[in-house]
Amino acid sequence: MSLHEAMLYEKTKENKVKCCLCARNCFISEGGTGFCFVRKNEGGKLFSLVYAKAISAGVDPLAKKPLSHFNPGALVMSIATVGCNFRCQFCDNWMISQGKEIKGRNFPPEEVVKATRDNGCQGISYTYTEPTIFFEYAYDTARLARQVGFFNTFVTNGYMTPEAVKTIAPYLDAATVDFKGGADPEFYKSFSSVPSVIPIFEALKEMKRNNIHIEITNLVVPKTGDSIEKVKQLATWIRDALGKDTPFHLLRYHPDYQQTTTTATPIETLEKTYVAAKDAGLSYVYIGNVPGHPCENTYCPNCNEQVIKRYSFEITKWNLTKDMRCPVCGQEIPIKGRLYASGHSYPYALF
Ligand code: SF4
Ligand code: SF4
Known part of the structure; x- marks a missing residue:
C-alpha cells in the first residue's frame, strides 16, 4: 500500500495525530485510521492511503x-x-x-x-x-x-x-x-x-x-x-x-x-x-433528477422569461444575450464563465 504524507494535520501527545481536514477532527493513534478509513497514522505521521x-x-x-x-x-x-x-x-x-x-x-x-x-x-x-x-x-x-x-x-x-x-x-x-x-x-x-x-x-x-x-x-x-x-x-x-x-x-x-x-x-x-425556496427569496431554484420538469429551466427573476431551457443535463435552448442578460428586460443573469458547445451531454466512464 503506497503512502503519501497528509496535509493539514497536527501531532499531539504519544505519537497521536489530529486530522484537520474535515470537521470530525479525528484523533488517530499510531497504526490507526480516521473515520473515513483512508488516512492512517504511521509512526506519528498522518498519511493518505488513496493518493493517486x-x-x-x-x-x-x-x-x-x-x-x-x-x-x-x-x-x-x-x-x-x-x-x-x-x-x-x-x-x-x-x-x-x-x-x-x-x-x-x-x-x-x-x-x-x-x-x-x-x-x-x-x-x-x-x-x-x-x-x-x-x-x-x-x-x-x-x-x-x-x-x-x-x-x-x-x-x-x-x-x-x-x-x-x-x-x-x-x-x-x-x-x-x-x-x-x-x-x-x-x-x-x-x-x-x-x-x-x-x-x-x-x-x-x-x-x-x-x-x-x-x-x-x-x-x-x-x-x-x-x-x-x-x-x-x-x-x-x-x-x-x-x-x-x-x-x-x-x-x-x-x-x-x-x-x-x-x-x-x-x-x-x-x-x-x-x-418554499422561492418564497424565501431565492432567485434561482431548480428541481433535479426529474428530466423534463419545467423547474429544470432558468427563468428571469425580473420578468419570468425562460432564458435557459434544459432537458436533464442538456441545454436545449439558450435565450440569453452575449453579455448574459435576459433578452426581454435586460436583467443580468449571473452565469460565471462562458457557454460551451461540447457536442454531447451523456456521461461515459473511463474506468
Ligand atoms: S474523517 Fe478522515 S478526513 Fe475527516 S478528520 Fe477523520 S481522518 Fe480526517
Ligand atoms: S458519498 Fe455517500 S456517504 Fe458520502 S456524503 Fe455522499 S451520499 Fe453520503
Whole structure:
C-alpha cells in the first residue's frame, strides 16, 4: 500500500495525530485510521492511503454535478477515490464510499490532466465520494490543472474545516455543496451519522469569502427529510449568508443502499419545496433528477422569461444575450464563465 504524507494535520501527545481536514477532527493513534478509513497514522505521521488511487474516472457534463450557473455546457473529467467521512444510509455510491478496502487504479495528477485534455473536457470535478478525504490528490491535481487552464470543481458534503477550504481555494473554482433532509440536524444524526451540521455552514461561509462559485443541493427524502419548513429555513440562510442569486437545487431521492424500503420523492413534494425556496427569496431554484420538469429551466427573476431551457443535463435552448442578460428586460443573469458547445451531454466512464 503506497503512502503519501497528509496535509493539514497536527501531532499531539504519544505519537497521536489530529486530522484537520474535515470537521470530525479525528484523533488517530499510531497504526490507526480516521473515520473515513483512508488516512492512517504511521509512526506519528498522518498519511493518505488513496493518493493517486482513483476508483472511478469518467467524462461528465458539468450540469450533472449539478452546476447550472458555471461554464454551462462544459464537460469535466470526474475522479474519485474510495472512502467518505459520512455514512449516509441512502448513498447511491455506497460501493465506493463505504467499503474499508483501499483499492483503485494508479492515476497520478499529470495523467488526470492529460486525460482531461484527451477527452475534450474543460475542467476536472472531484466527486462521487467525498473529495475532502482525498484532499492531497485533489489538491495536486487541481494545481496542475489550473496551470494549463482547466477549472476545478468539488462536489462535497461540505463537512470541511475552514482551513481545508482556505488551502484548496486558490485552485478551486466552484463547489456543489450537498445538503440532505433540509439540513435537519436530527436527520443528519440518524441517517448520515453526522453529529452536527454547523460545520457545513461555516465551510460555506469560508467558500464565499474565498470567492468560490457555490451551488447548493438539498436531497428531499420522503417522510424523514421532506419538511417544507426546513427547506424554507435553509433557503433563508442561503439568501442571507450567500446571496439570493445562489442556485439552489432540490433533488429527487431514489431508494438505495440501506434505505430500499422507502420510495422516490413524490413530484408534488418537490414542487412544494420549490415554492418554499422561492418564497424565501431565492432567485434561482431548480428541481433535479426529474428530466423534463419545467423547474429544470432558468427563468428571469425580473420578468419570468425562460432564458435557459434544459432537458436533464442538456441545454436545449439558450435565450440569453452575449453579455448574459435576459433578452426581454435586460436583467443580468449571473452565469460565471462562458457557454460551451461540447457536442454531447451523456456521461461515459473511463474506468
Ligand atoms: S478526513 Fe478522515 S481522518 Fe480526517 S478528520 Fe475527516 S474523517 Fe477523520
Ligand atoms: S456524503 Fe455522499 S458519498 Fe458520502 S456517504 Fe453520503 S451520499 Fe455517500
